[in-house]
Amino acid sequence: MSHRAANLPHLLGEARRWFEDAVFASMEAAGEQPVTTAQASVFAMLDAEGTTVSELARRIGVTRQTVHQAVHGLIGMGLLEQAPDPGSARRRLIRTTSEGRRVHERARAVIGLVEAVLAERIGRAGVDAVREALTADWGEPPLVRAP
Template sequence: MSHRAANLPQLLSEARRWFEDALFASMEAAGEQPVTTAQASVFALLDTEGTTVSELARRIGVTRQTVHQAVHGLIGMGLLEQVPDPESARRRLIRTTAEGQRVHERAQATIKVIESVLTERIGPAPARALRDALTSDWGEPPLVAAP
């Protein structure tokens, strides 16, 4: 990471890109199909029983059209499927296929290895402090006025 960023949101974004770059390159090197950041976000936020496109869009913070495009790319790759929602005839759920579950589990295992590399590089105490800070309850986002 270059640390050109001046504020915490930029640093967090840069750190996320570092993890994504490592994950995507590692998965492709292992022979997996390449995915986009949007597609990876869909996988990260899917419920086991399936999730609607609208709910995925809300969780990711993007438009339904963006999620729809990512989902249909993943359906085309055989990693997701669209099924009727048993609770509503009008809704469809997006869920992983068996192949999608295999790829997701491999990605999760790869992330653990990437985290261990980070721990080796920055040390166990800073890695633990980073995890503790990111998993702490930050409360509701504040409404502030700049001086």
Template sequence: MSHPAANLPQLFTEARRWFEDALFASMEAAGEQPVTTAQASVFALLDAEGTTVSELARRMGVTRQTAHQAVHGLIGMGLLEQVPDPGSARRRLIRTTAEGQRVHERAQATIAVIESVLAERIGAAGVQALRGGLTADWGQPPLVSAP
């Protein structure tokens, strides 16, 4: 039985999973605490001065409750902290701790090595083409109707 060719969203999902699997396994092998995909997303979306849980949820495309769970798991691990927002007495900002910054920097260095492995496997031109296509301005999402 033959399967239809995967569409681009499926291929993007598989590629992201490949990177996450490599990153998470490499970090754990190096002795770092295991994190979930949602927790890793929090680090990628945090502003340097801190970000509210509501804003993190919006950026992640998840509910506030889901973002809250990811954040509080990372707070419990000592990687994030909650601090008062100097601009609003009612809001709290989430930001990295010194340990969280160390882990984040290690993760970024690990991703760079994973990218170099990918370049060895598919060629530097292939990685450059991927990066070029993904960073190009795609414009607004189109409204289309299938035949």
């Protein structure tokens, strides 16, 4: 991971890209179909019973069109499917197929292995400190006065 980024948001972004690069490359090396960052984000935000495109967009923080494109790519790969929402005849739920669940579980295992490599490189205490800081309650985003 490079250290060109001087501020925390950039460092966090570089850390995320480091993980994604490792996970995506490892999954492809294991013979899995390549996915994009947007497609991986869809998987991370899906509820077990399914989630609407609108809700996925809200959770990920992107437009419905962006999620729609990612979802349809994953449907084409056989990893997701659309199903009627029992709570509304107008909505469709996006959910994983059995193949999608298999790939998602494999990706979760790979993430654990990549985290173990990181712990070897920076120490378990460092990984634990990062996890503790990122899972702490930061409260609402502050509104600060720009200098």
